[in-house]
Every structure is written in C-alpha cells, then in structure tokens.
Amino acid sequence: MTMENRIIEIELNNAFSKIRTPLEPEVRTAIYESLAYEIPGAQFSPLFQQGHWDGKKHLFTQKMQVLPTGLLGQAVQILKAYDYEVQWIDSRNQIEKGIEIPIVGIELRDYQKEAVDIALKSIRGVVQLATGGGKTEIFASIIGKLNVLTTVFTHTATLLHQTKKRLESRLRVPIGLIGDGQCDIHRVNVATMQTIKNERFFNLLENSQCIIYDEAHHVPANTMWDLHKKCTNAYWRFGFSATPWREDGSELLLHGAVGKIIYRKSASDLIRDGWLSKPNIYMIKVPRIPGIEGWGYHQIYEAAIEKSSFRNNLIVDLCHIMYGKKRTVLVAVNKIDHGHILLSMVAQKYPHIKAVFIRGEIDTKERDATLTALNNKEIDLVFATTVFGEGIDCPTLDCLINAKGGESSIDSIQLIGRALRKPPGKLRATVFDFQDSSRYFLKHANSRLWAYQTEPEFDISIIKPEQIFGDTIR
Numbered sequence: 001m002t003m004e005n006r007i008i009e010i011e012l013n014n015a016f017s018k019i020r021t022p023l024e025p026e027v028r029t030a031i032y033e034s035l036a037y038e039i040p041g042a043q044f045s046p047l048f049q050q051g052h053w054d055g056k057k058h059l060f061t062q063k064m065q066v067l068p069t070g071l072l073g074q075a076v077q078i079l080k081a082y083d084y085e086v087q088w089i090d091s092r093n094q095i096e097k098g099i100e101i102p103i104v105g106i107e108l109r110d111y112q113k114e115a116v117d118i119a120l121k122s123i124r125g126v127v128q129l130a131t132g133g134g135k136t137e138i139f140a141s142i143i144g145k146l147n148v149l150t151t152v153f154t155h156t157a158t159l160l161h162q163t164k165k166r167l168e169s170r171l172r173v174p175i176g177l178i179g180d181g182q183c184d185i186h187r188v189n190v191a192t193m194q195t196i197k198n199e200r201f202f203n204l205l206e207n208s209q210c211i212i213y214d215e216a217h218h219v220p221a222n223t224m225w226d227l228h229k230k231c232t233n234a235y236w237r238f239g240f241s242a243t244p245w246r247e248d249g250s251e252l253l254l255h256g257a258v259g260k261i262i263y264r265k266s267a268s269d270l271i272r273d274g275w276l277s278k279p280n281i282y283m284i285k286v287p288r289i290p291g292i293e294g295w296g297y298h299q300i301y302e303a304a305i306e307k308s309s310f311r312n313n314l315i316v317d318l319c320h321i322m323y324g325k326k327r328t329v330l331v332a333v334n335k336i337d338h339g340h341i342l343l344s345m346v347a348q349k350y351p352h353i354k355a356v357f358i359r360g361e362i363d364t365k366e367r368d369a370t371l372t373a374l375n376n377k378e379i380d381l382v383f384a385t386t387v388f389g390e391g392i393d394c395p396t397l398d399c400l401i402n403a404k405g406g407e408s409s410i411d412s413i414q415l416i417g418r419a420l421r422k423p424p425g426k427l428r429a430t431v432f433d434f435q436d437s438s439r440y441f442l443k444h445a446n447s448r449l450w451a452y453q454t455e456p457e458f459d460i461s462i463i464k465p466e467q468i469f470g471d472t473i474r
Helices: 025-034 069-081 110-122 134-144 157-171 193-197 199-207 220-232 251-258 266-270 297-306 309-324 337-351 364-375 408-415 441-453 465-469
Strands: 009-011 016-019 035-039 056-058 065-066 087-091 124-129 148-153 175-179 182-183 186-190 211-216 235-239 260-265 278-286 329-332 357-358 381-384 399-402 429-438 459-463
Touching: 009 069, 016 069, 025 260, 065 069, 065 251, 069 087, 069 251, 110 124, 110 260, 124 134, 124 251, 134 148, 134 157, 134 235, 148 157, 157 175, 157 186, 157 364, 175 193, 186 193, 186 199, 186 357, 193 220, 199 220, 220 251, 235 251, 251 266, 266 459, 278 309, 278 441, 278 465, 297 337, 297 441, 309 329, 309 337, 309 399, 309 429, 309 465, 337 357, 337 381, 357 364, 399 408, 408 441, 429 441, 441 459, 459 465
Parallel strands: 009 087, 124 235, 124 260, 148 186, 148 211, 175 186, 211 235, 278 429, 278 459, 329 381, 329 399, 357 381, 399 429
Antiparallel strands: 009 016, 016 065, 035 056, 175 182
16 A cells, blocks of 8 residues: 555544545444443343443444544554554644733633633643632633634533632633523623523524633533534633543543543642642541441431431531631531431531521522622621532632532542632631441442542641640641
8 A cells, every 4th residue: 555545534524524535444433442431230221231232332333433522632643553544634724813801800810821821822622620720711802813713611600600709800801601590692602501401592502613611521411412413613722720631431421522631730730839729638537337238328428428427427527627617617418317417416416607598599699698798707607508619719718528428539639629729818628528437338438539639749648536636736
C-alpha cells in the first residue's frame, strides 16, 4: 500500500464527525472497542446473558463510521498506530466573534488567565479546576472574549440563578434565563439541563455557537447527551468541573460532548499558591452496631447512619463545639428524615444555636436567603441535603460535617470544596467525617478517605470519638 493509500479523510463537524474513508475491519474494530465503556449491571440483561450484547455503550458506529467530535483525538491515535495519516475536511460553519465584552469588578488570577487562553486556543475541552478556583470568572472571560450566542448549562435551580447573577455582574450585559419556570432568551443565557424538554428552547439549542457545562461531571446523564446531539452549531464547547469523572465510568460521554481535559488545577495547587484554605480533616471512628450485619443495605443505613443515637449525638456535639469556636457550620445529610432528626436534637440539647434545615421542598428564594444568612454569620448552622451541595458559594463557611456516609469520591471532593474558599482572615477549614464500621459503610468510609488522600495538602487525622472534646480539634 502506498503512502497515498494510507491517508484517511475525516469530516469534522461540531457534534459528530465522520471518517469518510472506508476502514479496514481490524482498524474499525479497534476504534469501536476503544470508544466504549461498560454499563453497570449489564450482566443482568437478558441480551447480555444470551450473548446478543457485550454490555457496553459504544460511541463509534462501525457501519457509518461516525463518532462524537470530542473523541476524535482517541480515534486519531489509533489511526496513527496503524500508520495512517489524517486529512481533515472541516464542515463546521465559520463563526465571526463579536466585539469583546470586558469583565468588570475583578482582575483574573494568573492561572485563570492561563485557563482562558488554553480554552480559546483549544476551542473545546474540559477545564478541571478545584472548587473555589473561580471557574465562573473563567467562563465569564471566555464568553466576553467570544461574544457569540452562548448557553451555559447548570443542573440545579440554585446554580441557575447564582450563575446568571454572577455573569451579569462580570459582563454587565443582559443574561437570559431558561428554567425554574422562566424562559427569557438573550445573546448570553443560563439554562438548566432539564430545559431540553422545553420546545421553546429547541431553537436556542440548535443555534447556540458556544456551550458551557458547569459541573460538567453531570454531562453523562442521558438528558445531557441529548443536549449535546441537539447543539449542532456549537463551535466552542467547554466543561468545567473539579471532578470530571463518573463513578460508573461513563466519563467517555463527557469527553465525547466537549473533548479531553485541557487544563488542570487541583485543590492542593491552589492551597500551595495561597488561594484556598488548608483543611484539617478528622475521620472519627464509629463503633460497629451489633446484631445488624445480616440486614439489607437500607436497614443498616437507617440503623447505623440515620437513626444511630451514638453517631447523631457526636454530630450534635461537634456542632456545639464548633459554635463555641465561632465557626460557620454546614452539616450534609442524604435523607430528609436524618436532617429533621439532627435539627430536633440541636434544638433540644443546644437551643441557643441558630440552626436551619434546607431540603428540596424549600423554594429557591428561601435557599438563597439561608445561604446569604449563613455567609453573613446571621445563623450558626445549616443542615442540608444535596440541594445545598454543589456550586453553593459561601466563602465564610469554615466547618463542614459530612454526615451522609456515602461512597462517592465525586461527592466527597465536591462537598469538601464548599469549605475551602478563603476570604480575608480565614486560614484553615475544619472537616469532620465518620469512619463507620458497619457492613457496607466501612468500605464507603475508606473510599472517602482515599479521595481525601489524593490531595497532598489535606491534613487528615483518624481519631476516636472522645478526642473531639479535648485539644485535638483545630
């Protein structure tokens, strides 16, 4: 075969691209197997058990030779391994940038400027930036420099309004809002991911020239993949996340939607550079509850986590100790009932502590008001479900108690980031977690501990319950 015959033509489009040259079966299969990930629980499917399905989601169609544009880099590596050269046919519409909109009210930090420059040069990709690193300022700058029809996707109503407010303050232009019962469209817009079901929004999806996913690790959800397929005119595509991976391995969808990781700045990097507070993390040993090991998961969760008198009293006493140290405290829970239990216990045992419980049924305005009050130290303590988790901006928060008992490394890193922001006068953050000993939950605790240990600047101590009353806690 001559060198001319080793050239592969690839038609480049914004969402999906096509390898136009017929591939040899071996090469086609190599790309097909590379651009795939295993579906959790696939082994229980009749199709899998009957040998009709390999249990994977494949993102390369062998017959049409089509793949997500964000995964072209991986495909090209395989082609080069087979000694092919690539000839590109760019079918994307060329988009003219508008007059630059300067951001106001802030001077970007050096690493933020670097992230903006790399993003604009890369055209698409994931920016991995630790919580508290100022990602909104980065994509505000990207939006301002491009000044094209832009849609920023968030995954909660709280983030929707928070992002709109921040972009308006930085760009001083009207920012559209789609979601939470509203549909007000401008040149720059913020939308919730759920708005894909809103027909009034389809035209904006199809015509957006730049799309940005905030908390991009949520992209692999099916609704987000549908968003990717509809945004066919989006020349610029970026995802921002402190944790751009998925517990189920489906981050391949994330990279397919926006591309590879193009910039990284970890929490430890920002701590060393003085931008984030250094955390003291205390993993408190919780003894095993006898007689429950044969129970199912939900029964053990209720007994060992949600309704454990020993564990809950530890949490309440920690709240009181931190109150005495004039700390602003957030206690994260999974279950609404657990939040009610802890709130009631604080009210009975320490009635002088001003405590609030935030959960999904609380409307956005009340959640925002609670966040403001917590940040202003007008209340001492907030119990909250995940609705008060990712993306909340409370710089004065300096104590986090993770009462959830979950396994997720993503959730653990995202949650701890809530306490690391560094306003003037804040040097360190205090984080409490629990090394539960019951079935399932010791494994979960060790998973969270592993996640913390990936950050060299996190100070981690494993302590006994009685040590919380001594001089151990800083």
